[in-house]
């Protein structure tokens with residue numbers, strides 16, 4: 001059996017807390033069986049790594065692993081997503097489609113936010129769990145599948161059962177084994193460890209010195225409630241790493257990044273922000289501006305050297321590192337760009353940029369296009385959920401998302417919602 005330590009390393013899990021270790025140990029123990037597992041814990045505690053461990057350490061590891069966010073799929077399409085549909089089952093069903101339970105036959109399905117499943121879907125799910133049977137939407141033919149289910153929730157399932165939003169029988173069927181992940185505030189010894197890991201990762205990513213907390217700042221870090229848990233800690237570590245010029249962080253500076261939370265009160269932090277992981281526009285803009293500022297400083301330095309020396313080749317040799325940093329790998333372009341720069345300085349009125357150097361700030365637009373794409377998905381998901389929660393009332397959804405009604409309207413148009 002794989003050790004807890006090896007599993008943590010393999011899945012990038014940081015921390016030595018006893019309750020965290022117990023949760024990982026349980027995942028390792030239950031992995032080789034087909035038992036259904038329910039992962040519980042507050043938002044941002046790291047629930048998503050548990051089903052991955054279970055799948056990878058099971059005999060299903062060569063089968064498919066599909067993660068489904070039940071809260072993000074509209075109620076009208078979730079049955080079809082999970083169980084598939086027949087051609088003509090509803091308007092727009094132009095072809096027969098397989099659902100996740102058919103596709104993942106022999107593998108594992110992770111049902112994230114399972115508490116959000118509509119009651120009708122819960123009935124279908126119970127049937128799959130009980131005898132591996134399901135029926136495509138619009139079909140009458142019973143199909144068989146062999147899927148292991150791991151579910152996760154950050155809501156109190158007993159509350160949901162009491163309010164008749166979740167079937168009690170399904171809850172017991174799903175939670176044959178329950179794995180609970182503790183909130184970050186109960187893992188005091190791990191907080192600074194995680195923070196140091198995140199800030200060192202961000203220092204590498206943004207090519208800057210690692211930030212360091214003063215002793216007083218560490219006290220603030222440990223005392224904070226962290227209602228967004230590790231996701232929030234990572235977010236704060238990233239913001240400080242990017243925005244603070246002075247790399248030694250005082251208690252007061254750190255405090256400025258921590259939303260005010262009454263220690264005994266429920267979290268008042270806007271959850272969509274806590275979940276953002278850099279997903280709101282202001283933060284993205286900060287990041288772009290910061291990168292541009294850093295490049296501008298480097299360019300200023302280079303220009304000054306060129307003015308002083310006048311010899312392009314010499315300056316190029318002495319500043320290889322800097323040039324590499326600003327222009328990346330394109331060494332040919334570097335020479336040309338530098339030449340264009342020196343010509344422009346001599347006769348700015350005659351300056352016509354060479355075609356390939358026209359877009360000097362192309363680097364600013366190339367910042368992780370993939371990240372932006374997934375950010376769009378995330379944003380779309382957040383907007384959809386918020387509108388659903390508020391029965392389509394834009395005013396309430398906008399307030400929850402922390403954006404103006406106008407911006408929300410624009411986004412609804414943009415995403416064709």
Ligand SMILES: Nc1ncnc2c1ncn2[C@@H]1O[C@H](COP(=O)(O)OP(=O)(O)OP(=O)(O)O)[C@@H](O)[C@H]1O
Nearest residue numbers: 012013014042043044045046047048049154230231
């Ligand atoms: N022990 C850990 N070490 C390093 N990173 C972690 C750890 N736990 C969580 N994370 C990181 O924290 C973030 C949040 O984790 P995750 O998405 O698993 O939360 P969650 O419990 O599923 O929350 P939610 O209920 O809101 O979906 C992720 O970026 C994850 O990589």
Ligand SMILES: [Mg+2]
Nearest residue numbers: 044047048112
């Ligand atoms: Mg999650």
